[in-house]
Amino acid sequence: xxxxxxxxxxxxxxxxxxxxxxxxxxxxxxxxxxxxxxxxxxxxxxxxxxxxxxxxxxxxxxxxxxxxxxxxxxxxxxxxxxxxxxxxxxxxxxxxxxxxxxxxxxxxxxxxxxxxxxxxxxxxxxxxxxxxxxxxxxxxxxxxxxxxxxxxxxxxxxxxxxxxxxxxxxxxxxxxxxxxxxxxxxxxxxxxxxxxxxxxxxxxxxxxxxxxxxxxxxxxxxxxxxxxxxxxxxxxxxxxxxxxxxx
Amino acid sequence: xxxxxxxxxxxxxxxxxxxxxxxxxxxxxxxxxxxxxxxxxxxxxxxxxxxxxxxxxxxxxxxxxxxxxxxxxxxxxxxxxxxxxxxxxxxxxxxxxxxxxxxxxxxxxxxxxxxxxxxxxxxxxxxxxxxxxxxxxxxxxxxxxxxxxxxxxxxxxxxxxxxxxxxxxxxxxxxxxxxxxxxxxxxxxxxxxxxxxxxxxxxxxxxxxxxxxxxxxxxxxxxxxxxxxxxxxxxxxxxxxxxxxxxxxxxxxxxxxxxxxxxxxxxxxxxxxxxxxxxxxxxxxxxxxxxxxxxxxxxxxxxxxxxxxxxxxxxxxxxxxxxxxxxxxxxxxxxxxxxxxxxxxxxxxxxxxxxxxxxxxxxxxxxxxxxxxxxxxxxxxxxxxxxxxxxxxxxxxxxxxxxxxxxxxxxxxxxxxxxxxxxxxxxxxxxxxxxxxxxxxxxxxxxxxxxxxxxxxxxxxxxxxxxxxxxxxxxxxxxxxxxxxxxxxxxxxxxxxxxxxxxxxxxxxxxxxx
Numbered sequence: 001x002x003x004x005x006x007x008x009x010x011x012x013x014x015x016x017x018x019x020x021x022x023x024x025x026x027x028x029x030x031x032x033x034x035x036x037x038x039x040x041x042x043x044x045x046x047x048x049x050x051x052x053x054x055x056x057x058x059x060x061x062x063x064x065x066x067x068x069x070x071x072x073x074x075x076x077x078x079x080x081x082x083x084x085x086x087x088x089x090x091x092x093x094x095x096x097x098x099x100x101x102x103x104x105x106x107x108x109x110x111x112x113x114x115x116x117x118x119x120x121x122x123x124x125x126x127x128x129x130x131x132x133x134x135x136x137x138x139x140x141x142x143x144x145x146x147x148x149x150x151x152x153x154x155x156x157x158x159x160x161x162x163x164x165x166x167x168x169x170x171x172x173x174x175x176x177x178x179x180x181x182x183x184x185x186x187x188x189x190x191x192x193x194x195x196x197x198x199x200x201x202x203x204x205x206x207x208x209x210x211x212x213x214x215x216x217x218x219x220x221x222x223x224x225x226x227x228x229x230x231x232x233x234x235x236x237x238x239x240x241x242x243x244x245x246x247x
Numbered sequence: 248x249x250x251x252x253x254x255x256x257x258x259x260x261x262x263x264x265x266x267x268x269x270x271x272x273x274x275x276x277x278x279x280x281x282x283x284x285x286x287x288x289x290x291x292x293x294x295x296x297x298x299x300x301x302x303x304x305x306x307x308x309x310x311x312x313x314x315x316x317x318x319x320x321x322x323x324x325x326x327x328x329x330x331x332x333x334x335x336x337x338x339x340x341x342x343x344x345x346x347x348x349x350x351x352x353x354x355x356x357x358x359x360x361x362x363x364x365x366x367x368x369x370x371x372x373x374x375x376x377x378x379x380x381x382x383x384x385x386x387x388x389x390x391x392x393x394x395x396x397x398x399x400x401x402x403x404x405x406x407x408x409x410x411x412x413x414x415x416x417x418x419x420x421x422x423x424x425x426x427x428x429x430x431x432x433x434x435x436x437x438x439x440x441x442x443x444x445x446x447x448x449x450x451x452x453x454x455x456x457x458x459x460x461x462x463x464x465x466x467x468x469x470x471x472x473x474x475x476x477x478x479x480x481x482x483x484x485x486x487x488x489x490x491x492x493x494x495x496x497x498x499x500x501x502x503x504x505x506x507x508x509x510x511x512x513x514x515x516x517x518x519x520x521x522x523x524x525x526x527x528x529x530x531x532x533x534x535x536x537x538x539x540x541x542x543x544x545x546x547x548x549x550x551x552x553x554x555x556x557x558x559x560x561x562x563x564x565x566x567x568x569x570x571x572x573x574x575x576x577x578x579x580x581x582x583x584x585x586x587x588x589x590x591x592x593x594x595x596x597x598x599x600x601x602x603x604x605x606x607x608x609x610x611x612x613x614x615x616x617x618x619x620x621x622x623x624x625x626x627x628x629x630x631x632x633x634x635x636x637x638x639x640x641x642x643x644x645x646x647x648x649x650x651x652x653x654x655x656x657x658x659x660x661x662x663x664x665x666x667x668x669x670x671x672x673x674x675x676x677x678x679x680x681x682x683x684x685x686x687x688x689x690x691x692x693x694x695x696x697x698x699x700x701x702x703x704x705x706x707x708x709x710x711x712x713x714x715x716x717x718x719x720x721x722x723x724x725x726x727x728x729x730x731x732x733x734x735x736x737x738x739x740x741x742x743x744x745x746x747x748x749x750x751x752x753x754x755x756x757x758x759x760x761x
Contacts, residue, residue: 027399077661083654102668
């Protein structure tokens with residue numbers, strides 16, 4: 001679904017991503033993980049063209065992600081960020097239907113799609129007529145997911161989608177997201193800084209540091225066969241964090 | 248009285264050149280007056296004299312402007328006749344030309360298509376005026392006596408300070424030693440003289456105050472000041488088309504004495520009689536012309552309604568185009584920051600040009616371009632207000648767009664919408680509260696600035712304010728000031744309603760504060 005070759009992006013301060021060369025298969029779920037500033041969000045934003053690479057190539061479904069066709073490609077890639085990024089001046093329903101209105105869907109088709117998505121994310125219908133400010137954090141993420149899925153995209157990019165939620169809601173939404181990803185069979189790329197969350201969603205975890213993927217594999221592989229001292233330290237730190245939390 | 252209020256000097260000086268030839272309406276005769284009481288009274292006398300001769304309708308554009316504005320308007324045919332002073336013509340219109348005799352002056356005027364009537368009677372030169380107390384204490388009777396009192400403080404109208412035969416020439420002729428010289432509007436000079444803040448001022452022999460106050464005029468013992476015979480100027484073309492015009496005007500020759508003129512000025516200024524009523528009384532007394540129909544009376548309410556219409560015309564006529572131009576400019580400024588700096592710099596500089604100077608510059612430009620400059624919908628006034636309205640709207644629009652949170656901007660981009668769709672559905676609504684605040688600022692400022700339109704005859708609430716200052720009548724000033732304030736409040740309320748209509752509830756100021 002995504003083919004990335006020799007991709008690099010550097011910012012003025014030295015941070016950035018790349019060089020990266022990898023392939024992401026259709027229908028699979030990937031988790032991007034790593035410490036702050038490792039380039040995981042930058043990589044995600046390169047995939048849908050929100051960042052323009054300094055060099056290298058990205059292909060989505062065989063098409064290069066370049067300015068000339070980026071708008072059409074973005075309509076086939078859903079994007080969800082921390083705390084939703086919902087437009088405050090539009091009701092939840094208008095947020096969700098915006099893309100479909102732009103591509104010229106009729107009212108009936110839009111309503112039918114919204115009803116289906118509402119069932120998928122399990123959001124009560126009356127909440128859809130509220131402004132985003134009058135929804136809880138978890139509800140906002142469900143609306144944001146509906147918006148991202150409106151045009152039935154082939155891929156879904158999520159940047160710390162659970163990052164701003166309290167633990168109870170987080171656990172609940174995590175289960176729902178896992179169910180949704182399984183039902184939809186879309187290519188999902190999810191950014192998180194939490195190894196447990198990453199392993200919850202994916203058996204293919206990409207651990208990043210300094211802009212590169214330092215190891216790729218399941219949680220078990222990362223734990224038992226760390227590729228470097230950094231991987232070992234990262235995994236150990238995450239585990240002890242969870243051990244403390246559950247103690 | 249003064250022949251052009253100080254504030255109008257700039258307009259008078261720069262508005263040289265030629266008016267477009269816009270003939271007055273067919274059959275109708277238009278007279279005009281300058282922005283001081285005597286001129287308005289004489290304008291009314293002229294109007295009623297023409298009406299008594301059977302010429303109808305006669306329109307009086309009262310308080311239209313200064314000398315240059317009226318003279319150019321006469322040459323261009325925007326007006327047909329007005330009362331002028333020979334000295335003013337020599338000093339301001341034909342300065343540097345050899346028009347020393349009245350015959351030479353008439354010939355110079357004839358070349359411009361203008362006829363000059365015989366003198367109306369009073370000769371109204373400049374004079375130096377002091378309080379009677381001061382005159383008695385210091386034994387002052389003539390201007391040359393002032394040379395012995397260097398300690399006296401001088402208050403002069405701005406016009407007198409600058410004109411060719413004014414203060415510099417007077418001081419040289421009489422070797423006057425006074426160092427403390429203050430420029431002020433003539434209407435305020437008498438107040439300051441009576442309050443003892445200045446010791447002598449420039450005045451005119453027919454000033455209303457001279458017939459009612461303990462103020463005396465010092466004799467011009469060196470005959471410094473030229474003659475200021477009052478005469479009627481009228482278009483030869485109009486006189487040919489309307490044969491009754493010239494005889495009617497000439498019938499006024501020699502009918503108005505200096506004392507009568509001062510008394511008429513005083514009747515308007517101190518007895519609050521209307522200029523029309525004073526003129527009607529004069530016609531009845533001197534020419535035996537009794538009005539067959541009552542003077543047209545307008546209620547204060549009708550006047551305020553008329554001025555509100557003019558004022559709103561100025562405000563809306565400038566604000567709506569400003570909105571149409573400034574919002575796109577603001578968006579461009581936000582999207583292209585380097586261009587944006589230039590846009591904000593230019594609109595900012597426009598804002599710093601003093602309003603009077605801007606009006607004057609635009610008047611000059613309008614005259615050069617042969618565009619109508621006077622009266623309702625004066626392009627100069629509309630363009631000045633338009634330019635002043637730009638900055639607050641451009642600045643707020645740019646700030647509104649730049650203030651959109653980056654994560655929202657990015658979410659909009661990630662949806663794969665077109666630029667135009669993003670602008671219309673997301674960015675513009677998010678920036679609307681800021682844009683509305685900018686438009687509101689511009690509108691309220693504009694309501695205040697529009698009062699200056701009265702300086703070039705565009706009417707509006709500025710008109711009673713100017714008249715009130717001229718007559719030193721707070722009541723008349725209030726007829727302009729109160730409606731202007733009320734209009735500003737109404738506009739504020741209107742914008743609150745507009746906010747409810749245009750701005751999504753979640754973005755409203757009240758909601759955000761909660």
